[in-house]
Amino acid sequence: MAKAAIIFVLMALVLPFCWSGIWERKPWQNYGRNYLDRYQYIPKKQVTARKLMKYFLNRAPQRLTKRSSSEGVFYDVVFVLDSSGSVGSKEFKNALLALQTLITRAKNDTLYAGITFSTTANITYNFTYPIQAMKNLGKTVYIPGRTNTQEALDKCRTELFFKRESGYRRLSYKRILIVTDGQSNIEKPKTLYNAFRLKNMGIEIFVIAIGKYLKGIAEIVGLASSTDAHLYRVRNMKDLLDIVHLIPPWEFLRQQQKTWLENMFEDMDDEFKYIKKRNR
Numbered sequence: 001m002a003k004a005a006i007i008f009v010l011m012a013l014v015l016p017f018c019w020s021g022i023w024e025r026k027p028w029q030n031y032g033r034n035y036l037d038r039y040q041y042i043p044k045k046q047v048t049a050r051k052l053m054k055y056f057l058n059r060a061p062q063r064l065t066k067r068s069s070s071e072g073v074f075y076d077v078v079f080v081l082d083s084s085g086s087v088g089s090k091e092f093k094n095a096l097l098a099l100q101t102l103i104t105r106a107k108n109d110t111l112y113a114g115i116t117f118s119t120t121a122n123i124t125y126n127f128t129y130p131i132q133a134m135k136n137l138g139k140t141v142y143i144p145g146r147t148n149t150q151e152a153l154d155k156c157r158t159e160l161f162f163k164r165e166s167g168y169r170r171l172s173y174k175r176i177l178i179v180t181d182g183q184s185n186i187e188k189p190k191t192l193y194n195a196f197r198l199k200n201m202g203i204e205i206f207v208i209a210i211g212k213y214l215k216g217i218a219e220i221v222g223l224a225s226s227t228d229a230h231l232y233r234v235r236n237m238k239d240l241l242d243i244v245h246l247i248p249p250w251e252f253l254r255q256q257q258k259t260w261l262e263n264m265f266e267d268m269d270d271e272f273k274y275i276k277k278r279n280r
Contacts, residue, residue, distance in 0.1 A: 049246035082180035094237035117152035118145030127167035149184035153194035183216020
């Protein structure tokens with residue numbers, strides 16, 4: 001009986017370490033005491049630019065030879081921008097410039113709406129086309145305060161994606177892009193719950209987390225629809241602006257991505273011009 005008790009105690013002590021090695025993709029020692037530390041890492045600007053281009057803009061960085069699978073797909077996007085006191089007016093302005101530039105890198109049939117949040121959340125504009133969205137971003141005012149992320153998410157659901165008056169399109173792919181420098185501090189338990197309700201509606205949530213080291217990384221990771229495609233780490237808003245500038249404009253890319261049929265007729269046209277010139 002005593003031997004059985006000793007074996008049971010040993011198994012209770014050893015098994016948790018065994019199971020952690022099975023379920024973790026990498027040894028837990030690699031991440032220190034907190035496995036969330038892996039999400040504190042800030043990649044190079046070029047890496048983040050390619051990631052935004054691939055997953056948020058749905059643009060392949062390589063030259064396409066076939067018709068893009070994204071043609072016929074259109075998006076309604078809500079920019080949810082942190083205006084809390086920790087951001088600062090200068091960084092807030094850089095964030096606005098980055099979002100304006102990001103619009104020029106996206107498809108021109110995308111609609112945009114905007115929300116800023118600090119102590120309270122405010123809808124700055126309903127869904128509108130790119131040019132007007134850029135103008136609206138230019139008029140957005142910095143109102144510092146606390147960080148009420150949950151209210152911003154609630155307004156996304158109840159005001160923008162629920163009411164047809166907001167201008168959203170029924171058959172569009174719906175996305176939210178959150179730009180924030182940290183965790184919420186008003187009604188915090190509601191933050192991830194409101195994010196879950198949006199995801200449950202089929203809405204994708206992308207998060208750009210700003211800052212060298214974020215204490216609230218667990219909440220930020222929970223906000224994103226996934227950690228590989230929807231979560232981005234950037235050092236500051238100025239770096240975010242630099243990252244967006246690394247992405248070529250959509251129209252420039254379209255000129256480089258002619259279909260095989262367009263290329264064939266272009267080659268034939270060049271050949272006819274050559275023959276005509278020879279016969280002169």
